[in-house]
Amino acid sequence: MLPGTHGRNFPNLPTIGRMVARQTRQLIRVRERGRWGALLPSLFLLVAASIVGGCANPDEERRAVAQVRPPQTQPWAPVTNQPPHEEDGQWTMPAKNHASTRFSGLSEIHTENARTLRLAWTFSTGVVRGHEAAPIVAGSTMFIVTPYPNIVYALDLREPGVPVKWKYEPKPAAAAQGVACCDVVNRGGVYDQGRFYFNTLDGHSVALDAETGAEIWKVKLGDINKGETITMAPLVINGKVLVGNSGGEMGVRGWLTALRIEDGSTAWRAYSTGPDADCLIGADFKPFYEQDRGKDLGVSSWPPEAWKTGGGTVWGWISYDPETNLVFYGTANPGPWNPDQRPGDNKWTCGIFARDADTGQARWFYQFSPHDLFDWDGVNEQILTELEIGGQRRKVLIRPERNGYVYVMDRTTGEVLSATAFVHNTTTRGVDLKTGKLVHVEEKSTGSGKLIRDICPAAPGAKDWNPSAFSPRTGILYIPHNNLCMDHEGYETSYIAGTPFVGATVKMYAGPGGMRGTFTAWDPIQARPIWKLDEDLPLWSGALVTAGDVVFYGTMDGWFKAVDARTGAALWRFKTGSGIVGQPVTYRGPDGRQYVAILSGVGGWAGAVVAGDLDVRDASAALGFVNAVRDLPQKTTKGGMLYVFALP
Amino acid sequence: MSSRFLEAVFEASVAASLAAAMLIAGDAGAQAAPPLRVCADPNNLPFSNQQQEGFENRIAELVAGELGTTVEYTWWAQRRGFIRNTLGEERCDMVLGVPAGLEMVTTTRPYYRSTYVFVTRADMAPPPASLDDQRLRTLRIGVQMIGDDGTNTPPAHALARRGIITNVSGYLVYGDYSLPSPAAAIIEAVARGDIDIALAWGPMAAYFAARQKPALTVAPIAPERGEQALPFIFEIAMGVRKADAELRDALQAVLDRRRSDIDAILREYGVPRSDAGVRPVATFTPHRRGAS
Numbered sequence: 001m002l003p004g005t006h007g008r009n010f011p012n013l014p015t016i017g018r019m020v021a022r023q024t025r026q027l028i029r030v031r032e033r034g035r036w037g038a039l040l041p042s043l044f045l046l047v048a049a050s051i052v053g054g055c056a057n058p059d060e061e062r063r064a065v066a067q068v069r070p071p072q073t074q075p076w077a078p079v080t081n082q083p084p085h086e087e088d089g090q091w092t093m094p095a096k097n098h099a100s101t102r103f104s105g106l107s108e109i110h111t112e113n114a115r116t117l118r119l120a121w122t123f124s125t126g127v128v129r130g131h132e133a134a135p136i137v138a139g140s141t142m143f144i145v146t147p148y149p150n151i152v153y154a155l156d157l158r159e160p161g162v163p164v165k166w167k168y169e170p171k172p173a174a175a176a177q178g179v180a181c182c183d184v185v186n187r188g189g190v191y192d193q194g195r196f197y198f199n200t201l202d203g204h205s206v207a208l209d210a211e212t213g214a215e216i217w218k219v220k221l222g223d224i225n226k227g228e229t230i231t232m233a234p235l236v237i238n239g240k241v242l243v244g245n246s247g248g249e250m251g252v253r254g255w256l257t258a259l260r261i262e263d264g265s266t267a268w269r270a271y272s273t274g275p276d277a278d279c280l281i282g283a284d285f286k287p288f289y290e291q292d293r294g295k296d297l298g299v300s301s302w303p304p305e306a307w308k309t310g311g312g313t314v315w316g317w318i319s320y321d322p323e324t325n326l327v328f329y330g331t332a333n334p335g336p337w338n339p340d341q342r343p344g345d346n347k348w349t350c351g352i353f354a355r356d357a358d359t360g361q362a363r364w365f366y367q368f369s370p371h372d373l374f375d376w377d378g379v380n381e382q383i384l385t386e387l388e389i390g391g392q393r394r395k396v397l398i399r400p401e402r403n404g405y406v407y408v409m410d411r412t413t414g415e416v417l418s419a420t421a422f423v424h425n426t427t428t429r430g431v432d433l434k435t436g437k438l439v440h441v442e443e444k445s446t447g448s449g450k451l452i453r454d455i456c457p458a459a460p461g462a463k464d465w466n467p468s469a470f471s472p473r474t475g476i477l478y479i480p481h482n483n484l485c486m487d488h489e490g491y492e493t494s495y496i497a498g499t500p501f502v503g504a505t506v507k508m509y510a511g512p513g514g515m516r517g518t519f520t521a522w523d524p525i526q527a528r529p530i531w532k533l534d535e536d537l538p539l540w541s542g543a544l545v546t547a548g549d550v551v552f553y554g555t556m557d558g559w560f561k562a563v564d565a566r567t568g569a570a571l572w573r574f575k576t577g578s579g580i581v582g583q584p585v586t587y588r589g590p591d592g593r594q595y596v597a598i599l600s601g602v603g604g605w606a607g608a609v610v611a612g613d614l615d616v617r618d619a620s621a622a623l624g625f626v627n628a629v630r631d632l633p634q635k636t637t638k639g640g641m642l643y644v645f646a647l648p
Numbered sequence: 649m650s651s652r653f654l655e656a657v658f659e660a661s662v663a664a665s666l667a668a669a670m671l672i673a674g675d676a677g678a679q680a681a682p683p684l685r686v687c688a689d690p691n692n693l694p695f696s697n698q699q700q701e702g703f704e705n706r707i708a709e710l711v712a713g714e715l716g717t718t719v720e721y722t723w724w725a726q727r728r729g730f731i732r733n734t735l736g737e738e739r740c741d742m743v744l745g746v747p748a749g750l751e752m753v754t755t756t757r758p759y760y761r762s763t764y765v766f767v768t769r770a771d772m773a774p775p776p777a778s779l780d781d782q783r784l785r786t787l788r789i790g791v792q793m794i795g796d797d798g799t800n801t802p803p804a805h806a807l808a809r810r811g812i813i814t815n816v817s818g819y820l821v822y823g824d825y826s827l828p829s830p831a832a833a834i835i836e837a838v839a840r841g842d843i844d845i846a847l848a849w850g851p852m853a854a855y856f857a858a859r860q861k862p863a864l865t866v867a868p869i870a871p872e873r874g875e876q877a878l879p880f881i882f883e884i885a886m887g888v889r890k891a892d893a894e895l896r897d898a899l900q901a902v903l904d905r906r907r908s909d910i911d912a913i914l915r916e917y918g919v920p921r922s923d924a925g926v927r928p929v930a931t932f933t934p935h936r937r938g939a940s
Binding site: 248249305306500 | 695725751792800801804809816824826849852884
């Protein structure tokens with residue numbers, strides 16, 4: 001929160017100094033690199049005078065400010081299917097492009113006029129659970145997928161008031177609600193060549209005619225009777241729809257499935273645990289690190305049979321590199337055994353696969369959190385770009401990971417080029433770049449009977465599913481994330497399916513500094529933050545960055561914010577009706593103007609305390625989260641509304 | 649806060665009196681008491697199912713009868729979020745069987761206490777008495793799994809602590825919900841010989857053990873001792889919303905009055921009791937209603 005600022009619009013630019021002064025609690029570190037050079041001295045003085053935490057070295061601060069990088073020598077280049085100069089103004093998939101940059105080349109809205117942004121129109125979804133989806137825009141139509149019951153709305157952007165063009169109701173099985181672990185969310189759909197693709201909570205994948213909403217095919221991929229649900233947004237590549245499952249807590253075995261766009265039939269399915277044949281691991285599999293080489297590690301890194309219900313679900317993000325024809329995606333945590341019941345690395349959970357898009361055959365794998373102890377699903381987004389590292393231009397992928405490190409990896413080989421902590425981290429000491437191994441702090445290992453305090457990051461990780469954005473203009477990764485720690489401090493009785501048991505009492509709370517969320521601008525080459533904004537509540541919304549050098553994100557108490565991509569300075573904010581856990585997007589409307597859209601509607605794991613009235617996930621974890629967001633019900637209420645903004 | 653249930657009783661009786669006063673003929677007056685609104689799992693024998701064949705169904709009938717009304721069910725799988733989606737969303741006013749003292753509800757005094765048990769084929773004699781029986785290092789063992797972010801059933805944890813891992817298979821408590829009695833899989837696995845011994849929650853284990861041919865042997869798992877001891881015995885009570893102390897007290901009164909009948913139902917279903925089966929299992933003072 002900005003102390004003392006209540007207006008929606010900030011004053012004009014000459015008063016930016018005052019603005020920064022009001023922001024001092026938020027602004028931890030600023031490095032000036034762009035067109036605000038004239039403001040630099042005052043900005044720097046203000047910031048330097050008000051440094052809080054995380055900035056122990058004043059020399060570094062000065063150095064940082066002195067190093068203004070000339071824009072013509074950009075040591076980065078994005079790999080996208082829509083280069084900025086060819087911006088088509090659409091937003092056809094949640095990540096904007098296959099490289100997952102969430103960067104739009106639109107620049108009508110920029111740092112100097114963003115303060116005048118106005119509400120253009122709104123749309124109520126009629127659903128009040130956590131709205132995590134990105135609105136999708138193709139041509140003159142916007143598509144929205146709601147949380148369960150997963151209604152799809154097509155809105156006609158040409159007409160005044162943006163009326164509903166069609167509505168599709170998949171009517172998913174009500175029982176799926178009881179199976180979903182963490183609110184009944186959906187992370188959005190994809191438009192591709194006249195069709196709209198999305199998944200339903202009860203395990204179906206659906207293709208619709210984008211013009212009429214007519215169902216082209218609907219296939220059942222998961223079985224809710226066995227605990228399998230789908231919450232992720234699919235990715236469409238080369239005539240295939242990629243879909244992964246959820247439900248690791250229920251003993252589900254994770255998979256990624258490629259469906260043929262013609263009829264939804266399965267082209268290939270790659271499991272995350274089990275024999276190599278099931279995991280589509282064959283002759284092409286060349287992992288960079290030794291621990292990932294060997295036969296049937298998806299079996300031998302588990303106790304006998306445990307891989308059959310081993311989790312490693314695929315509920316997060318997928319990227320695609322057309323040059324190498326590789327898809328990249330992460331696998332969730334191992335389940336449902338406790339760590340001490342599943343000795344071994346538990347492959348291939350909590351890691352990232354690179355696979356051939358046509359055959360599904362694995363090319364490499366890297367495990368972020370072998371033998372996961374903390375529920376650190378490895379499903380976060382991976383941004384594909386090129387970076388100059390050690391004097392060499394490398395084809396990389398960047399992963400801000402749940403375990404608290406930003407990984408920069410060579411995406412052709414799976415080599416970790418750097419892995420740098422971006423949050424306070426008490427559980428691990430770092431990543432050994434020689435071996436690729438995460439180095440644990442032994443005394444923080446959870447296990448039955450152990451009472452452990454000060455576990456940072458907490459179970460939702462340094463950063464959960466909510467995706468970051470990468471600007472090819474600034475070379476900065478914009479990461480919305482948490483600052484949460486937890487204690488495993490005792491046991492309490494619980495029950496499920498008629499069976500009583502004792503669950504660990506997990507209490508989450510704000511990490512160092514006392515603020516529960518952080519928005520970090522991260523330089524992936526220097527592997528350090530450029531600036532940080534502290535947020536009162538955990539950040540559960542995605543990020544968007546534009547060619548106007550404006551970054552957008554939302555907070556769980558409903559503020560939708562625009563900040564300067566280079567400095568983090570606040571430009572504008574608007575209070576929406578409910579907390580924001582969605583993904584902002586921007587597009588060029590049929591009238592030629594640039595719009596910014598966000599779904600408001602609190603929920604998800606972090607927001608279940610509001611969306612579900614009270615949170616009672618039957619053991620520790622969400623009760624633990626409730627502890628961290630006890631005040632949320634006082635700060636926001638349920639809702640489900642699309643907000644769209646434009647310049648006057 | 650007044651009980652929604654009692655409010656409904658009040659509203660219904662007002663409606664009934666009005667109907668009587670207006671001399672409307674027929675049997676409107678016979679429906680005076682509102683139904684007892686119960687949330688239960690539609691497919692979780694021996695506790696409950698939609699055909700109302702479980703012991704919780706039977707006890708619900710008994711309680712409703714004692715309150716002069718009938719049971720109205722909302723069926724909801726007992727998964728994560730069960731209480732939130734049922735009592736929390738006011739789909740119903742009570743659930744039949746929760747551990748006493750469950751934090752998210754207010755509970756009656758426990759009406760039975762049961763234990764985790766060993767289930768073996770009759771040819772294994774005698775069955776192990778405790779988890780320290782050396783045979784557990786080599787037998788093929790099945791345990792129930794919860795899978796809820798690092799939590800499983802207490803005997804499963806206790807085995808892992810003893811380093812008993814590679815000979816242990818897991819059976820999720822949820823089972824395959826498309827089958828009748830999804831929880832039975834672990835017990836059927838013993839009968840079939842897939843595993844030698846199952847460590848499972850008593851009421852479920854005993855019910856399905858008795859239905860195998862030949863019947864399986866059920867024996868309580870001896871409690872652990874020491875600082876890190878995990879409980880294998882749990883007390884089960886009825887749960888209502890935290891604000892519904894009046895309903896909780898009304899249910900308690902029924903439990904007290906009909907204790908022997910409830911015990912008979914539990915006996916009929918073969919629920920292994922860790923209490924004597926008749927005496928009160930805990931001292932507990934229900935909250936008094938406020939002066940207002």
